Amino acid sequence: MADNFPLAEYQAACLTPLGWVAVSTSDGAVTRVKILEECPELPGEGGDALAARVCERLEAWLNDGDDWPRLTALAPGGTVFQQRVWKALLAIPPGETRTYGELARELDSSPRAVGGACRRNPIPLLIPCHRVVAANGDGGFAGHTRGRWMDIKRWLLAHE
Incomplete structure (x- = not known):
């Protein structure tokens, strides 16, 4: 979870017991999640529906104890x-x-x-x-x- 990812690249964020959780998506898949101490800079109006939905599910899991949000649309870059x-x-x-x-x-x-x-x-x-x-x-x-x-x-x- 390297810290060199530009915060403005996140499309949605939610406040959880862990701090702010920011989500980035691309081509219909989650590409990045970061736990932050402060709310990140986010794009203006419109946002990203998938990132917002992922934030809602993470927020429900972390704040309300809902089931862990198993998602299939994950696209982590790596070896x-x-x-x-x-x-x-x-x-x-x-x-x-x-x-x-x-x-x-x-x-x-x-x-x-x-x-x-x-x-x-x-x-x-x-x-x-x-x-x-x-x-x-x-x-x-x-x-x-x-x-x-x-x-x-x-x-x-x-x-x-």
């Missing part, structure tokens, strides 16, 4: 390996976790490579990298192992 990891993340049911090692064995890879792909996930929440934990604890989230991001990961795991 072939990252795509394989992200597909495996989508197979982890809400409320369950897998370790980096378990996913690595499933993908014939290494835990560190799986962690790297999780860290680069451009669509967190919808591609549930928060469901991947270390064998001896929480692991990391968004490239961090303490602070706000780990609080978010723990909140998400408890919420599910």
